[in-house]
Amino acid sequence: MSDTLGVLMNQVVSGPAEARALGDEYITAVGKIVNSHVRNEAAGAAIFDEPSIALAPTPREKWLACRMAMEEYGHHLKFNKLAADLGVEDPYARSPLSVFEYEVGSWTEYVMTKAIVDLAEVVLMEDLSHCSYLPLRKLCRSLMPEERFHVGFGTTTARQLAADPAKRDDVRRAAHELITTTLPFFGRSDSRNNEVFRRWGIKRMTNDECRAEFVRRTRALLEDELGLDHPEVDVRWHGTSS
Template structure:
């Protein structure tokens, strides 16, 4: 493992020239996005179309499903350029086991789970591998739109006594389920990512930023309480 890679890696050929460890580390990041972008579109966005209460909201749900599948295809292109193994040989993250059963549920996945994706993608916007860095930068406007839609809709739903408690319960469940999204506190993978300049932040630093932003949404914007979670996580995900 190098001290810390400080130069740009502009192509798949140069990534392979750096050696197997760099390509393997990149592969773990890219294939995770290949899996999870498709999973989010399939289990969150597609079901929401039938749950949406108005034609405009159905249109928005369709748009976000289309964009998430588009992200999947773009990450998959990077995977193919690097010659990575099949991304679907591993399951998506456990947060995608969440069952969306109402429009409020869906709104909160956008406000919370997509916010976790932004935190991770912001870090990759400084990645040493230029194709991954440029892709993440190009996708940020769509990701921010998804989170903005979720937060704006959540404010409206939380202001309605009929849906306020549903907003709260969905938010608590999703925040608790998303904490492992960032990986173990003692992750060897994360050490390698940072040594190769693929990531800058530790898993705990990313998790703390997610907690800070979701706390601001729930407590400051929506006037709700926040679930008890910790910035450290010692589960099995690396």
């Protein structure tokens, strides 16, 4: 964990009124995080999950995909309510993250989005589960069981698919592409926003620390669980878009 000069480390901001009393910088910072989740939960549900219901090979998997799509949509609404309570609703002022440009064309690819993209969300939410803004902390903690279930579904199903010689290459290809395209999800290495987030105790980890944790887990998934190689990746990212 990086050292920070956090002004709110170990303190709690109980709600919108206390947040406003701290000033615009705090509200803006929390608002950026919340609105990012509003956009990206909606994008995940609409771009990855909902279309994948039709790709499921069995009724059971179809209905499981349907449930997970509804859960992601529910997460979007819960973050949207948080934004509305805080008075920072501008979720569509920016585009969803670039990872949502990935086109899911098969059940295998969908399964790998759950195993990998949702894993990135878990890493972020684990950090936000200690956020100084209590409503966001509570929301992230309450959503973790569903997000972890999604990752567990992805991991378990990926293991089954990778054991099938006819599907193994597809699993590897999707995993490598998704890992690579998910890296910018965590933001730039030299992010000014992240400095502000940590100073206010909204986040604890740097973007690179989150990215490194994500890579540590995807490496464990691919090498230990699936018996596949992991792509060469850099945990630093200096891109201009995310």
